[in-house]
Amino acid sequence: MERERMTGGSAAGDGLAIDGLGDVRRAPGTRVQAVTEGPVVLAVVGDCPVTEQELHAALAAVRARRWGELTRWPGSYWVVADDGRQRFVCGDLAGVRAVHYTLPGGEGAAWATQAHFLGRPLVPDLPWLAARLTVGGHHWPHRGPYEEIRLVPGGFGLLLAPGAPPQLIDISGVDAVDELREGADRFGRVLTEAVQHRVRAAGGVVGADLSGGLDSSAAVVLAADAGDVHAVTYADGYTSGEDMAFASHVAEHTGIAHTVVLGTDEQLPFSFPAGQPTGGEPVLEAAMYAMDASYLHPVRGLPLHLTGHGGDIVLDSSSACWVRLVQDGRRREAHRQVVAFARLRNTAPGPYWKALKEAADLGRSGSLERAARALERGPVTPQAAVAGWSWCRLGAGASWLTGYGRHQVSALLRQTAQDQQPELADEFDQWAVLRSAGASARGWAPYGAALGVRPVYPYLDNQVVRAAFAVPALARRGLVTYKPLLRAALPELPDWLTSRRSKGSFTAQRIAGLARHLGRLTELIASSPLADAGLIDPAAVSASLAQAARGQSAMVIADLHQLIVTCWWLSGQTTGREAAAC
Structure with a gap:
């Protein structure tokens, strides 16, 4: 997949033109199937067994702007379609085939399948990265690690028309069954x-x-x-x-x-070889x-x-399905299933059920607002690892934020609480x-x-x-x-x-890797741009890191893993061009 890349719009980048889409460039070796009829063009890029006959038949969907129909072939691929007035670009539902784009400038919006082909300086978005470490990045599906560069969320496509802002089109197209x-x-x-x-x-x-x-x-x-x-x-x-x-x-x-x-031991996690x-x-x-x-x-x-x-x-699926039952008014059924689930695993159902009820009562927006208020009140103690599902759990990453970091993350949480995202938990x-x-x-x-x-x-x-x-x-x-x-x-x-x-899991390997590379990892975090920007407190992280390396705090390992790879990645982002070459 690394070799399969495209750019379009006003994006910079060398490469070969796609037939019928002269301003769309592709890397050599990229697998492309394209058909045209007059001004109407359809190209499928990537791993897709679609036939030329099927592509020609799909031109009718391009003319009618039924964009979601262009994503129903087997495989993993991008689609670029043009009806002569509008252009539609999308990847897959999961976002393996990403589409990055910039907001319109003097030459209109640009898009590319890799951010460094957009021709913009790649400046890491440090507050967003801190928020991602604190509550996960799924609250911001349209954002990525760089400032002023947007990501088309999985399940959506990008519609571009002259003189109009980029528009996200829902192409998820799930036809539900009952059982x-x-x-x-x-x-x-x-x-x-x-x-x-x-x-x-x-x-x-x-x-x-x-x-x-x-x-x-x-x-x-x-x-x-x-x-x-x-x-x-x-x-x-x-x-x-x-x-x-x-x-x-x-x-x-x-x-x-x-x-x-x-x-x-040479292959243990966190070695980051040269x-x-x-x-x-x-x-x-x-x-x-x-x-x-x-x-x-x-x-x-x-x-x-x-x-x-x-x-x-x-x-x-997760226990969010039981939150959905509560949201639908099926509380007794949800409680029955939660109790049965907990007993099969020899755990107490009470705390589990309480967490699920809170999630249903608060909803997504309410949960984000509550997390924002908790960050604003002061230092956060990581929540206990309750198995019940939550819209927004403040993990160990929240306890590593400075006052400035908590302010930045709470502002992002309040902003995304107003975004259009599903309010049904599952x-x-x-x-x-x-x-x-x-x-x-x-x-x-x-x-x-x-x-x-x-x-x-x-x-x-x-x-x-x-x-x-x-x-x-x-x-x-x-x-x-x-x-x-x-x-x-x-x-x-x-x-x-x-x-x-x-x-199975790799928890034991991760603990051993933390212990083996403790000194280097402590230095990596202390010297990271997140620490330099005043977003995280290296001393607080160091204490958690030392405990985890001794096997005394397994609940923070996932958050430490995310922080370590973020700091290591940031260490390679000295300039946009150097990062792009990696």
């Missing part, structure tokens, strides 16, 4: 096609992640039915034995080639680069590399986590390019996402069965796989 069974067959078909059309098109051995989890395992089983697969698994002294057992069982069941790469690309935005995977370089080496240079990334989002949550998964995949692109790996994310394809989100979030949230949509959609998967209820 799991009704949508499972369609989900199974589109997921199978998403995996297998890529394997068939590769014409040779393809690589694949095989962690032992349900998502990567299901993708590998589907891929093995369509072609030759070489799967890779990372293991070290901290790896779950259950994960390894499942990965080995899947490899034996499918008869694929399987390489287990044994990592050492020569690691910086990329266009901070992503959690940056901390895992040494591990990735180690275990992906055996599949370097293969036509593509399948991953299970995004499976958690489409196959499951809808808001599933789009938020989908866009987060898309950003993670998008941000890993330069790392994949450096490692000679071309990742694909079938769980994040438009049609897979639509088929999953058509099933109610409540139905995807299994009380007894983990990820019930997968079992219902692909009954041919072995029962020993779909009956797995556990999930």
Whole structure:
């Protein structure tokens, strides 16, 4: 995906013109299919098996400005369409295929698939990055890490017309069904096609992640039915034995080639080896680069590399589905399910239920306002890790803010409280986590390019996402069965796989990595632009970092991970041009 890039409008950048779209430039090697009829043009850029006949038929949708119809082919791609008066540009629902744009200037709006092709100085937006560390970036889906550069949110396209400001067009197009069974067959078909059309098109051995989890395992089983697969698994002294057992069982069941790469302390998180690309935005995977370089080496240079990334989002849902029940007036049903869920996991249902009721009563805007007031009142103590879902939880990052930082973040929260976003908890949550998964995949692109790996994310394809989100979030949230949509959609998967209820994690590796690199990480944070700008207190972070490195404060590890990769990324943003070259 790294090589597939475009610019349009008044954006700067060298490259080849797309037929019929002379002002749109593409990088050499970018895969483009384009058709024209008079002034009407349609181009599909990226991984899409659409035929020329199908593209010609879709010109009718361009003329009628039915933009969402142009996003319903399999694969992962951008669309550029022009009816002679307006131009429509969009990526995918998850945001793996991003579209960045600037607000109109003297020459109108410019857009590009990578921010550094917009021809603007890339100035990191430090208050927004601080807010992202405090409450997550999902409250600002239209913003990215740079000042004055906007991001088209996943699920939307960009409509450009002379003399008019850029307009965001909703292209999500989810056709809801009533229950799991009704949508499972369609989900199974589109997921199978998403995996297998890529394997068939590769014409040779393809690589694949095989962690032992349900998502990567299901993708590998589907891929093995369509072609030759070489799967890779990372293991070290901290790896779950259950994960390894499942990965080995899947490899034996499918008869694929399987390489287990044994990592050492050199591959622990947060090493940031010399020569690691910086990329266009901070992503959690940056901390895992040494591990990735180690275990992906055996599949370097293969036509593509399948991953299970995004499976958690489409196959499951969060406890936001129970908040939605309360919002819909179905409080007794919500309470019954929450109690059953808590008892199955030997946890007290009371605090869990209280958190969900508060979320329903406050709503999104009220929750953001409450968080803003808490920041304005003074130093914040991180909230306990209550399992219940929240619109806006102040995590450990809030406790690291200075007074100035709290003021900046509270102002951003109040501003976004007025934005048009879903007020139904399950809808808001599933789009938020989908866009987060898309950003993670998008941000890993330069790392994949450096490692000679071309990742694909079938769980994040438009049609897979639509088929999953058509099933109610409540139905995807299994009380007894983990990820019930997968079992219902692909009954041919072995029962020993779909009956797995556990999930591995890298928490132990992260704690060990924090301990190994403690001194360097403390210095990195203290010298970061976030500290220089007076947004975070390095002493407060240092105390949390030392505790986490001793294994005494596991609840802050996720926030520390985000802060560390943000500070490391900022250390590479000395100038816009240097950042663009990374």
